[in-house]
Amino acid sequence: MNKEFTINPDACFSKQEQKASQYFQELYGQVAEKTFIPILTKDFAEWKHNHIQPPTIFSLFSRRKGKEVSSGYQHYIHWLNQTGKLDDYLDRSVSYLYMRDLGKSLEAPETLAGIRSSVESLKKHLTGKNKEKIGIFSMASLYRFAEKEGIEPTMIWLMDKLRSVSANIPAGMDAANAQRKLIKIIAGVIMHVLDDLEDGAESAIRSQKLSEAIKLGFSYGLTYPFIDDLFDAKILSSEEERQYSHLIRTALTSGNVPELGEWRGDNAELIFYIHAELREAFEYIKANQREEMITPFLEQAYVFFQSQEVDRHKNLSNRKYTNEDLFIPVILKSSSSRLIVRSVISAQLEEGFESRSFFYGIYNQLADDFADMFDDWQDGSVTPYTYYMKHHGTRSDLINPYELYWTVISHLIHNVYNSDRKTCEVILDRAINGLKRFKKKWGTEKYNQTMELFASAMPEFNRIIQKMVKRADDVDFFDKLLRDHMVGILQSDRAEHEQFFEQVKTVRSQINSAMTIESSENSLFAEPLTDGANYSLNGDGKRLRPIMTWFMGVHGYGLDGKQILPLLRSLEYMHTASLIFDDLPSQDNANIRRGRQTLHQVTNIAVAELTGLFLTQRAVEEQTSLSSFDPKTVLRLIEYSSKRTADMCKGQAMDLDSKGKILTLEELNRKSFYKTGMAFEVCLIMPAILAKADEAEMDIWKKFSYHAGIAFQIKDDLLDVEGDTSQLGKQAGIDADNNQTTFVSILGIDGAKMAMWEHYCLAVETLEQAPRNPAFLKYLLDYFVNRDR
Structure with missing residues (x-):
């Protein structure tokens, strides 16, 4: 875009400030006269018939049951549906969003039709037989939504x-x-x-x-x-x-983000x-x-930023704010x-949108500021509530923001939305729900103290309000449930991810310290192989395979971490051997592996080949030393391991044979499973064998490994094109140099990413069938598709 766009910041802010001042003066007159009290008292007298019912044994039982399950997202929706409350719950929730987010009037027939359609669609999604189990805010659910919409x-x-x-x-x-x-x-x-x-x-x-x-x-x-x-x-x-602040202001007033230049600061x-x-x-x-929309956008953004700046620079101790x-x-x-x-x-802007949005905004902001009042107080932030708390004792001229809040509600219902009954219902529902949530968050004692401060000048109206807060049912909203659910998921997910990867670091450190192969006595001729093995083992390896096995063994099946240490060594020895063979000139001819030169370059091809064989045999030896498990189980494990090792060799032969050939997607999937997915399968099945898991459970791990392995290989192909050699720890672009068919060469970058996420979703959905908590596998899977090396 070549045309320059600039705005007059003082003029646009002054214009909006005058409009806001007029609105405030109108509200000020109403709050001073307390005209909202008789108006809303009458509104509540009608409203309460839908929300305060004479108690019965059934209603008391039903209410308790609802509260018990409300902490569970899907259980609560199920309870609402079973008790016949879901339609009203969704209707008021969607109606509120139409008012708040879309600036709609609930009087308009087309708006009511849109609400009905949205409610039906949402209800079908929430209660349908095929509703997703994988979580509404998970990456898999987001991608499945994208597939349905073609985005x-x-x-x-x-x-x-x-x-x-x-x-x-x-x-x-x-x-x-x-x-x-x-x-x-x-x-x-x-x-x-x-x-x-x-x-x-x-x-x-x-x-x-x-x-x-x-x-x-x-x-x-x-x-x-x-x-x-x-x-x-x-x-x-x-x-x-x-x-x-200067940078942001410059961008909004000039229409262009300036260069950052030198930054003075930490x-x-x-x-x-x-x-x-x-x-x-x-x-x-x-x-x-x-x-024609760019200038209004810049002006509105500037007004928003400048009003935030004005509030941001206020000091709670300043007694002079009007x-x-x-x-x-x-x-x-x-x-x-x-x-x-x-x-x-x-x-x-449809007719009335700008006016409704302008008058509506302060209602929502005062509700949010009330909910965050004590957090803002602790932070020293100036809001109408915190400032009133601080200075009401010495400033009799201050407007009580709680009274203004109810004034805004009265003004909206009767002056903006023309006394529409549905609008009245939704707004009063929201107001009582906000007080209920505040009381639950901060406790009864703090809530009562807050009401004593803000509602003491209107005792009769407050009595009505508190009766509603105590007794009213059916005032909760879906967006609040989603908010709590989302925050809970994001917080726990982040904490669990951090805990998981901290444990990964610990396990990797333990594995690294146990990998070194000691030199045998009187074994002069074997020293080059031991040295070569340790050189390859001591590189910057991810240790994914033994880490997966440790988590599955210890967290999945409750095995002793020390007792399965030989199995962890076995897996890493076998994997490292496969890398040595893979890097040889006769195969991929790689120069870098695990951040250092490949073994055949620092020794020679013969030593590298022998070292690979040496590590393969050491892997079997380690499996035979699983002395804490009964011999038949260990023998079954060795038999399984041997078969899978042979299969992986076939996979590598398949890989070599495919050089210079154009593979189909089906052939590439099969090759990827043999190269990668099968290795993941081994990491999960071997501890399952030691724990004597049944075949049905092991079939789940096999299916998961298939999809996880292909997703991992697709990410490898993407990194080979998009990655950086210094981060990868191996040479980037080697697939193209070797004329290899990859997911990227067949599907392109975007197509490969889509295929990766499809297999990711299939792997996640497979985990939902698992009989035990698969959380660590989900975190590993997330790592597989999000890693940069």
């Missing part, structure tokens, strides 16, 4: 981006919430795009629009972790904050990464906007954030 390359792009962002979230920031916000923004943009899409649009157009929505959503959403959260986390120094590496990502995102948004200082930035940032999405996707 696999975009989803692969997104998963790579999310992984990159997560890896670069610095300590001091909440990575799980950063990911959640990103996913939430992407989902919101998708909602807008689908809403803007004509009914009956062709599948190709739908796929194109969805792909654009995902990339636009990510591009816009990236500002939350890398601007808002980064500033709030106080990671940057004062000078770095000044530099970074966070240079982080800022270089963020600058590159945000620049790419900014350019993508501009490139996909209609020209009510306007406290509330007008809230109105500005909450309304502009919703308008930005429409300009990002270049959608036309």
Whole structure:
């Protein structure tokens, strides 16, 4: 895009500030007169009939049951469906999203039709017989969604981006919430795009629009972790904050992200990464906007950023902030954030959208600030609630934000949404649900203290509210359930991944220390083989095979780690032998292996060949020393190992025979299984044999290994094209040099990635059939497809 776009920041901010001031003055008059109390008292008198029922033995039992299962996502949905509550639950949830995210009026017939359609679709997904077991936010479920919509390359792009962002979230920031916000923004943009899409649009157009929505959503959403959260986390120094703020302001006012230049501060590496990502995102948004939408986008983004900046620089100890200082930035940032999405996707604003979004924003922001009140207090952040807590005793002029919150609710229901009963129902549901969640999070004592502070000036109205909080049922929302579920998954997944890989490091260290082969006495002529074996063993190997066996043996079957140590050595000796043979001039003729020269280059071909044989025999010897297991079981293990070793030799012969030939995808899959999948199978089946697992269980591990092995090999092929020799620990581009047919040469890079994720999904779905916890296999599988070496 060659045309330059600039905005007048002072003019656009001043215009919106005046509009916000007018809105605030209108609210101020209502809160001063407390006109909301009689209006909402009447609303609650009607509302409570749907939510407070005379208690019966059945209802008490049903309510307890619901609470017991509400912590489980799928169990809770099942309970709602069994009790006949699911339709209403989904209807109010979807209706709320239509109001909040799409800026819709619930009075419009087309909106009600859209809500009904969305509810039916969502219910079918949640209760259908074929609903996925693999987890709503897992990589496998995301990819399966992408397959249905024909957007696999975009989803692969997104998963790579999310992984990159997560890896670069610095300590001091909440990575799980950063990911959640990103996913939430992407989902919101998708909602807008689908809403803007004509009914009956062709599948190709739908796929194109969805792909654009995902990339636009990510591009816009990236500002939350890398601007808002980064500033709030106080990671940057004062000078770095000044530099970074100036860079953002320059980009929004000029329409172009400036070069970063020299960065003065300790966070240079982080800022270089963020600058590159945000620049790419900014350019993508501009490139996909209609020209006439770019200026509104820049203006709205500037208003949002500037209002955030105003709040960010406030000091809780400053006693001089006016009510306007406290509330007008809230109105500005909450309304502009919703308008930005429409300009990002270049959608036309339907009648009333801008007005509804402007008036609605402060309601949602005050609800969020109330929920986060004590966290903000601890951080020293200035919000209307924290400032009132700090200074209400000496500042009688301060507006009580809790009273303003109810004023906004009254204003929305009766002045913005024309007293629509469904709107009233949904908004009051949400308000009571927010108080219930607050009470559950902080406890009854702290909740009562909070109400004493904020609601003491309206005792009768507060009595009504607290009755609703205590007794009202059916006020929960699906998006809150998803939020809790998502945060829980992301937090536990991140913690478990970190714990898993820390354990991997420990196990790898133990394996490394046990690999060295001692020289035999009076064995002068064998020294070259021992030295060659240790040279090859001591390289920078991943030790995947013995690590897999250790986890399966110790965590899967409860075997003693020390007792299976000979098995771990056996597997690594056999694998290292295969690499020595694989690197020979007669085979792949490789120069680098495990970050160092291959064995035949530092010795000679004959020594390398003999060393490979030597390690193969040592592997069998190690298996015979599994003295803690009964002889028949060990004999069965050796028999299985020998057969699989012969099969892997056939696989390598198949690989050599395929050089210079164009293989079919089926032939390549078979070759990959023999080369890689079978080795993984051995790592899982051998401890299963020692544990005397049944055949049905072992069949599951075999099927998993088949798909995991092919996914691993596809990643190897991709790394051979896209990887860096210094990171790989072996020579990149060797497949092309050897004229090898690979998944990349057959399918192309994008096609190979799609095939890899298909086998990844099949492997994950296979694990769902396993009779024991396969968590470590899931983490290994994630590593297989996300590794850089």
